[in-house]
Amino acid sequence: MKSRSRQKSRRLQPDLQPTTMETTVRRHRRIIMLPFPFQGHINPMLQLANLLYSKGFSITILHTNFNAPRISNYPHFTFKSILDNDPEKRRFELAEFSKDFIHNQDGGDALLHELGLLVASGLDENERVSCLITDSYWHFAQTVADRLNLPRLVLRTMGLFCTTVYSSIPLLDARGYFTLDDSHLEERVAEFPLLKVKDIKKIGIESGEVGYAVLIRHMVKQTKAASGVIWNSFKELEEPMLERISRDFPGPHFLIPFPKYYTASSSSLLEQDRTIFPWLDQQPAKSVVYVSFGSLSQVDEKQFLEIGHGLVNSKQRFLWVVRDGFVEDLTWFESLPVGFPGERGRVAQWAPQQEVLAHEATGAFWTHSGWNSTIESVCEGVPMICSAFRGDQPLDARYMSDVSGVAVYLENGLQRDEIARVIRRILVDEEGKEIRESAKLLKQKSDLSVMKGGSSDDSVESLVDYISSL
Structure with a gap:
């Protein structure tokens, strides 16, 4: 498959050496x-x-x-x-x-x-x-x-x-x-x-x-x-x-x-894995769900397995960030589906998130709904799946889903069947078309602003x- 551009939109980069x-x-x-x-x-x-x-x-x-x-x-x-x-x-x-x-x-x-x-x-x-x-x-x-x-x-x-x-x-x-x-x-x-x-x-x-x-x-x-x-x-x-x-x-x-x-x-505290981009370049447009729950959120082994099985059961492409400390029980990997992540998936410890969201292969963002991640997704027109943990996250998730209309809020925990259904809805199903269009329109408003x-x-x-x- 022909390699694709890493960014579907070029954000503004003001000159750092003004001379007026x-x-x-x-x-x-x-x-x-x-x-x-x-x-x-x-x-x-x-x-x-x-x-x-x-x-x-x-x-x-x-x-x-x-x-x-x-x-x-x-x-x-x-x-x-x-x-x-x-x-x-x-x-x-x-x-x-x-x-x-x-x-x-x-x-x-x-x-x-x-x-x-x-x-x-x-x-x-x-x-x-x-x-x-x-x-x-x-x-x-x-x-x-x-x-x-x-x-x-x-x-x-x-x-x-x-x-x-x-x-x-x-x-x-x-x-x-x-x-x-x-x-x-x-x-x-x-x-x-x-x-x-x-x-x-x-x-x-x-x-x-x-x-x-x-x-x-x-x-x-x-x-x-x-x-x-x-x-x-x-x-x-x-x-x-x-x-x-x-x-x-x-x-x-x-x-x-x-x-x-x-x-x-440039302000990331963790080392970013840039080897993910050749893989992303080979994926069809808007076909990948990018999964990252931020720098502080944690899950237990059961929740982690529900995420893994949900990704596999969705039968969609995914890029999943699993940083050190994300899973409380370090024995998690042995319990993932056989052959995980397979040809459809990629796992990384940390990623340059804005570049991933800007990549034309990225079609959805499964996020913890921290405000930085939310605004980055909005600015790139990527619809969201929200799994809020604490703090401002449930408030952001509710606003994005019920007011802005650019997200689905997984408000009842992490259950593999629901995860798979929502991923398909956001990425490919007709049911999610309105959310995808709303995300695109909101990006246009951010561009104009x-x-x-x-x-x-x-x-x-x-x-x-x-x-x-x-």
């Missing part, structure tokens, strides 16, 4: 950025950093030793390690990391010290620090920025719908949703009729002022106090939420779909002007 007088002036304005040290948070922050650099700003990236970014991939940025912590300690849970470090007063003190030095040195070098951009989870950064009289913008790495739900967690908790028993799981949530009780419970919040709930409460409060919020999204995707989000979070909002500007390959005068292009220019005015 306006951007040259901006080189004397520095932006300090602090990503949260997990893959789904690092990717959008560094994509945003590239975009702002292309507009003429100098960039300093503050980072932890834990999950430190690959500095050699970004020679145009200045990097500084702060908030010292053990890079070897494997913390897979965001809640555990937050308990260990974010609530530690030493974190705020260390950030204050380093930012103070950077602001002072910038003044000495005739270079002005314009603002601080941090991930929303670094909530204590707002207090630090206020003490230094430094504007802070927040990068929100989840969608608008998810954020409105998160901001309502105290209300949902007070009304008892997090403690309802399993007999209520299929009931609708009165405050958010789109959602079922099981979606709310999957967020993973414990009732009361403990654990992850405290982190979310601080995050929401300090995001409202920020000078602005930047979203990895675009107006046409989440337009129904704009009025609500503007009311709940009064600062300026900038909706920019980062995958339309830069890939996330980044063209001159489009909603996302306007957001980029507004953000540049706003930072320049600070």
Whole structure:
């Protein structure tokens, strides 16, 4: 079979060496950025950093030793390690990391010290620090920025719908949703009729002022106090939420779909397997279901086997990412179907996801519904199968399936027969034609949004002007 192009669409890649007088002036304005040290948070922050650099700003990236970014991939940025912590300690849970470090007063003190030095040195070098951009989870950064009289913008790495739900967690908790028993799981949530009780419970919040709930409460409060919020999204995707989000979070909002500007390959914390592309090149157009559940999700052996058998039983081509740590029981491989994965399948430990989604052989994406994966799939027009695990994922899955109409939500767990049926529906059955068409139309809207005068292009220019005015 004739080899096919690896990408069915070429995303925008702005020049990283702008030369206009306006951007040259901006080189004397520095932006300090602090990503949260997990893959789904690092990717959008560094994509945003590239975009702002292309507009003429100098960039300093503050980072932890834990999950430190690959500095050699970004020679145009200045990097500084702060908030010292053990890079070897494997913390897979965001809640555990937050308990260990974010609530530690030493974190705020260390950030204050380093930012103070950077602001002072910038003044000495005739270079002005314009603002601080941090991930929303670094909530204590707002207090630090206020003490230094430094504007802070927040990068929100989840969608608008998810954020409105998160901001309502105290209300949902007070009304008892997090403690309802399993007999209520299929009931609708009165405050958010789109959602079922099981979606709310999957967020993973414990009732009361403990654990992850405290982190979310601080995050929401300090995001409202920020000078602005930047979203990895675009107006046409989440337009129904704009009025609500503007009311709940009064600062300026900038909706920019980062995958339309830069890939996330250079910020991957794991080694990517590029040998998958010769295999993909040999597959028919839109014939492969790409399966990846992100950098943190885990399944047990039984769930893993249901996935494997479901892929085989679908009789469709598949590319399955099985990273280290994905399966809790390491004896899983012996129980897979004989001859797995066979000629129709390919297994990889990690993959350059945006490139796989952009490949013309990819016809569907079975995802954990993390927001980065969701927006990447939307931007490439790939319909989704959603298997949400926790956090924002069930909210994203519900929105993509019930509002955007570009996904099927496997909301009742992992069952091989249902998996096989849904894969066939999304890839080839007439029943899935409407979803495939909706995904294609939404991609077209994302394409138009980044063209001159489009909603996302306007957001980029507004953000540049706003930072320049600070």
